[in-house]
Amino acid sequence: MSRKVDINLLTSLEQQLRRGKVRPVYLFLGPEDYLVKRALDLFRRTIVGEELLAFNLVSFEAGSADMSEVFGAARTMPMMAGRRLVILKQIEELPAEARSVLTAYLDRPSECSVLVLTAADIDRRTTFFKVLQEKTEILECPRLKRPEIERWAAGYIRSLGFRISSPALSRLLDTVGADLQMLASEMEKITLLAGADRSIPDSAVDELAASTRHRGIFELTGAIGRRDVRTALRVLGSLLDAGESPIGIAAMMARHYRQVIVAREMLDGRKSRQEISAATQVPQFALDEFIRQARALDSGTAKRLYVRLAEMDRLFKSANVDERIVLESLICSL
Numbered sequence: 419m420s421r422k423v424d425i426n427l428l429t430s431l432e433q434q435l436r437r438g439k440v441r442p443v444y445l446f447l448g449p450e451d452y453l454v455k456r457a458l459d460l461f462r463r464t465i466v467g468e469e470l471l472a473f474n475l476v477s478f479e480a481g482s483a484d485m486s487e488v489f490g491a492a493r494t495m496p497m498m499a500g501r502r503l504v505i506l507k508q509i510e511e512l513p514a515e516a517r518s519v520l521t522a523y524l525d526r527p528s529e530c531s532v533l534v535l536t537a538a539d540i541d542r543r544t545t546f547f548k549v550l551q552e553k554t555e556i557l558e559c560p561r562l563k564r565p566e567i568e569r570w571a572a573g574y575i576r577s578l579g580f581r582i583s584s585p586a587l588s589r590l591l592d593t594v595g596a597d598l599q600m601l602a603s604e605m606e607k608i609t610l611l612a613g614a615d616r617s618i619p620d621s622a623v624d625e626l627a628a629s630t631r632h633r634g635i636f637e638l639t640g641a642i643g644r645r646d647v648r649t650a651l652r653v654l655g656s657l658l659d660a661g662e663s664p665i666g667i668a669a670m671m672a673r674h675y676r677q678v679i680v681a682r683e684m685l686d687g688r689k690s691r692q693e694i695s696a697a698t699q700v701p702q703f704a705l706d707e708f709i710r711q712a713r714a715l716d717s718g719t720a721k722r723l724y725v726r727l728a729e730m731d732r733l734f735k736s737a738n739v740d741e742r743i744v745l746e747s748l749i750c751s752l
Contacts, residue, residue: 420556423453425573427557428460435464440501441555442527445509445535448559452598454536457557458505465503465532473497476504481511485519492523492531502531510537517546524553567596574602575618580609582618589623592661634662635670639678640711642723642749650749664741665734672727678720681712 421427423446434440444461446454466474476491488506496502512520527533535554540547550556562570568591575582582590590608594601604626611622634657641650657667677698684694691705700708726748734741 420447420551420558422558422560423448423457424570425577428456429577431457431557432460432464435461438500440465440532442529442531443524443533443535443554445537445550445554445556446559447537447540447556448561449538450559450561450598452602453559455599457559458534458536461503461532461534465501466499470497470499474499474502476502478504478506480506480509480516483516485516489519489523489528492533493528495530503534504531505534505536507536508538509535510540521546521549521553524549527553562596562598564591564596567591567598567601570598571601571605575605575609578606578609580612580616580618582623583620586618586620586623589620590626593623593626595656595659635667635674636707638667639671639674640707644714647749651746654745654749658742664745665731667745668727668730668734672724672731675720675724675727677708678712678715679717679724681709682715682717682720685709685712 446457448454462468462471462475474496478488478491483506488504491502492504494502506520509517509520523533535550540550568587571587571591572582575587590604591601594604608618608622608626611625612618634653638650638653638657641647641653654667658664677700680698681694681700684697689697691709694700694709695705698708730744730748733739733744
């Protein structure tokens with residue numbers, strides 16, 4: 419049996435587990451770590467309970483596990499609970515002999531425990547997978563496509579007891595991207611701005627977009643300051659993929675380096691943090707990291723970057739160029 423993990427499935431699965439409708443072996447299959455984590459947390463809460471985790475939860479990594487220990491743990495009687503929970507992660511790394519041991523266990527699984535397996539991917543043409551398909555309940559945790567992410571996000575917000583408009587939800591996804599862990603975290607934050615009717619205002623998403631853009635530019639300029647080209651290219655790609663325009667990124671970078679130039683002069687003049695914050699318009703919560711960046715980047719380099727970004731802005735507006743390549747070239751030239 420195979421089912422795809424989503425908000426509705428997790429809810430119904432929790433109800434089944436609490437009613438005692440428990441299969442002896444489950445397989446969480448797929449590369450979406452956030453869905454796997456949510457499912458594992460659900461099993462920990464319902465099968466064992468937080469107060470008894472130390473006694474009735476054992477977790478193994480398949481690549482280094484001794485299979486006799488794994489199944490010894492699965493056959494050990496639980497302490498003060500109905501069942502033990504045994505987790506064996508990344509079973510795609512099991513060698514052939516260990517896979518045989520696992521399939522033999524599946525023929526006669528322990529009744530005093532629940533064995534949960536995880537795998538990012540398994541060749542579905544193999545005999546091993548067919549045995550898993552027959553002997554376990556498979557919970558699919560795939561990478562979600564945009565329409566599936568939209569449904570998942572809408573369901574998640576409903577599960578928190580809030581509402582959001584379709585345009586605002588779409589804007590939220592454009593801002594945060596496809597990382598479910600980050601998306602869930604940001605959705606929980608913006609619910610704090612909902613009114614008494616528990617409706618998330620569009621303005622909350624706009625504020626989040628501005629904050630996310632600021633953090634991304636800060637991360638990008640920090641990587642440039644450290645000469646970490648790989649990280650800088652990754653962050654640049656994330657900003658562009660999230661819909662930021664190359665011209666906008668160049669403008670925000672130019673603004674940042676203008677602030678750095680001002681901060682360097684003020685630091686050399688032994689000005690206070692409050693004076694630096696007021697002159698650069700950098701908020702207090704971001705000031706420590708900004709000052710670290712300003713100290714790490716000499717004023718000559720900051721001025722050269724500022725001039726190049728100004729030239730780049732004129733180039734973008736006057737010539738037919740691949741703006742992404744121009745930005746990447748700037749980073750790679752550092």
